Amino acid sequence: MELLKALEWRYATKKMNGNVVPQEKVDYIIEAARLAPSSSGLQPYQIFVITDKALLAKIQPIAFNQSQITECSHLLVFAAWDGYSLEKIEKVFAKTLAERGLPADRMDEYKQRLWGMYEPLGKEWHATHAAKQAYIAFGLAIAAAAEQQVDATPMEGFIAPELDKLLGLEALGLKSVVILPLGYRDEAQDWLLNLKKVRTAKEDFVTEIK
Numbered sequence: 001m002e003l004l005k006a007l008e009w010r011y012a013t014k015k016m017n018g019n020v021v022p023q024e025k026v027d028y029i030i031e032a033a034r035l036a037p038s039s040s041g042l043q044p045y046q047i048f049v050i051t052d053k054a055l056l057a058k059i060q061p062i063a064f065n066q067s068q069i070t071e072c073s074h075l076l077v078f079a080a081w082d083g084y085s086l087e088k089i090e091k092v093f094a095k096t097l098a099e100r101g102l103p104a105d106r107m108d109e110y111k112q113r114l115w116g117m118y119e120p121l122g123k124e125w126h127a128t129h130a131a132k133q134a135y136i137a138f139g140l141a142i143a144a145a146a147e148q149q150v151d152a153t154p155m156e157g158f159i160a161p162e163l164d165k166l167l168g169l170e171a172l173g174l175k176s177v178v179i180l181p182l183g184y185r186d187e188a189q190d191w192l193l194n195l196k197k198v199r200t201a202k203e204d205f206v207t208e209i210k
């Protein structure tokens with residue numbers, strides 16, 4: 001489906017019908033997220049794909065009992081690094097250089113400059129910066145889902161520290177950022193389905209500087 005048509009078609013589905021999304025569509029959506037750009041190419045985030053019904057039932061109260069959590073087919077949890085470190089940056093750069101067949105020291109100066117910038121900013125800034133990168137992947141996943149005619153509800157409505165605890169994210173150096181149930185709209189019961197999509201008018205949204 002053409003991108004703009006897909007974006008008009010999609011909406012933050014409030015009620016899903018429980019139908020299962022084919023694995024190839026889930027893979028496509030995840031691949032779009034994996035291909036997202038990120039600052040310095042660090043990709044400081046991961047996606048957890050949850051289909052375990054018992055686990056979804058435990059997540060639902062953490063997400064203010066939103067029904068999509070248990071009605072969805074797959075729940076994507078976007079989790080970002082809880083902080084940067086020179087070791088983590090080195091690991092990413094080493095992989096990039098190895099895959100490109102370039103000398104391992106090719107990016108040493110850039111790496112040091114990057115860490116010199118990041119280190120004094122502190123762990124809270126690091127986590128926020130990593131979360132911002134995760135949102136780019138999240139946006140692409142939303143668009144890819146729409147293109148695949150898969151419904152998706154972007155969600156910040158959950159208690160992140162509780163989800164982190166449930167999924168054991170702290171031990172992995174991760175924090176949950178945002179979640180995305182994937183599934184299919186319940187056409188008979190979703191109150192939002194037929195309501196107009198409302199957006200800021202173009203003239204208020206865009207300022208042209210010529």
Ligand SMILES: Cc1cc2nc3c(=O)[nH]c(=O)nc-3n(C[C@H](O)[C@H](O)[C@H](O)COP(=O)(O)O)c2cc1C
Pocket residue numbers: 010011012013014066153154155156157158178197
């Ligand atoms: C970061 C983010 C967090 C959101 N959190 C929730 C949420 O927890 N639950 C929900 O039902 N909708 C949530 N929404 C959906 C928005 O309310 C919705 O995208 C917005 O009103 C625009 O409507 P549309 O997506 O239907 O076009 C969220 C959207 C974004 C982008």
